Amino acid sequence: MEDQTIRVELTNSKKEKPDENHLEFGRVFTDHMFIMDYAEPIGWHDARIVPYQPLVIDPSSMIFHYGQSVFEGLKGYRTETGDIQLFRPEKNFQRLNHSNDRLVIPQIDEEFVLEGIKELVAIDRDWVPHTEGTSIYIRPFIISTEPYLGVSPSKHFKFIVIMSPVGSYYKEGINPVKIAVENQYVRAVKGGTGEAKTGGNYASSLKAQEIVEKEGYSQVLWLDGMERKYIEEVGAMNVFFKINGEVVTPQLNGSILAGVTRDSVIQLLKYWDVPVSERRVSMQELYEAHQNGTLEEAFGSGTAAVISPIGELRWNGEHLVINNGEIGELSQKLYDTITAIQYGKVEDPFDWIEKVNLKSKVNL
Known part of the structure; x- marks a missing residue:
């Protein structure tokens, strides 16, 4: 995409954060989300971070009828020093584009989207839990939004990223x-x-x-x-x-x-x-x-x-x-x-970790 800026609209009403010792997977979501739109012939445009909110889309949007959508899942981890880091996020966006190709969804700019997610994490950094074994779950997804009931690839899409603080998967130990x-x-x-x-x-x-x-x-x-x-x-x-x-x-x-x-x-x-x-x-x-x-x-x-x-x-x-x-x-x-x-407790010999700059740039 030509415009490499991200518009930021911060919430005026921050939510109450959940108890870190009782986090359910995917039930509570942070204050903000990342969105950008696609339309032919413009391409991907209007990248923005806005308050978390319901979507308003047409009932005839193709996602509801033909399931043209893809998603990813990755996590952010808080280290003992208070830093936040992502685990191999570039692999998720390579795979997202692979999924896009199969579902006839336009390719995304992987580096730009990663920077957008890092900015989102920086803005909502207080949502990343500190308790051992917890993390912030990051869910990027793309849905087809063209209002049309014909069976063909959509010409309109939304790329959205939402985040949820999650607890340790193994609450009582790692058991078979x-x-x-x-x-x-x-x-x-x-x-x-x-x-x-x-x-x-x-x-x-x-x-x-x-x-x-x-x-x-x-x-x-x-x-x-x-x-x-x-x-x-x-x-x-x-x-x-x-x-x-x-x-x-x-x-x-x-x-x-x-x-x-x-x-x-x-x-x-x-x-x-x-x-x-x-x-x-x-x-x-x-x-x-x-x-x-x-x-x-x-x-x-x-x-x-x-x-x-x-x-x-x-x-x-x-x-x-x-x-x-x-x-x-x-x-x-x-x-x-x-x-x-x-969690940054040992050396990373594979260069898998991507650190998040916690000083939000607001405009990239």
Whole structure:
């Protein structure tokens, strides 16, 4: 976009901040939000930070009818010295543009948007909690707003960023969860939108999630949509297995989301000289590894939980208990290392951290 300025309108009525010891995920939102608009032939324009407020859009806006939208999720962390830093935000905006391409949404200027988010964080810096394990969750998203019921790409969009203070994902410690392998429903297929971060992928997962929760399971393990043999994701997370000393994760195949935490895990494992491979992993292979005692650990990876250890898999009536239902040594080390980097407690050898200048520039 040609105009690289951000208009700022500060709120006259600041909200009461929640108790940092009782933060729910995505329930309370900060005082301000970032917005910019797109219209042909102007392009992206009118970038602004304004008080958090409801949107006013036409009932015929295409987002309501055809779901042309994408989103991202990242976090800001307060360090022991009071600084605020983001974790690999450039990867989120690279992925956002990848999702944009799949959903026929105009590309964003990644550097400009990052600067806008850093300005938003600086303005709402008092919302970033101080309590250990807490953070500010940052949700950028794009919706199609053209008032038109024809099935075609929209010519009007809004890019919006909202933020929410969130608590520690693990309130009672990082404990392994029970997962049910899903044999009936499918999350995505190659050629579909599985590798894009679009709302429809998550809407299609809700039914299976509802069923397994009633059966006492935390999430579902998704299999491929063609052969129903090969593992893809666990819930809304990427998934890893440690088999006979080697860590394996499903390779990106067009239906699996390229997770930022997934990439971070792979880089750390290589840095530690732990064997790691990206390839197809079947449930039969996992079952046989469990039977012969070589399935050592399993865990999901994602922004919300970082690492979510898996203690049991249910598949075709079999209950595969992994590592006696306890968190594995490698899972714990990954969780401890990534979170320590995020909160600035240890050296960042990968240049993953982006610091926020807390002196708001108001106009960039």
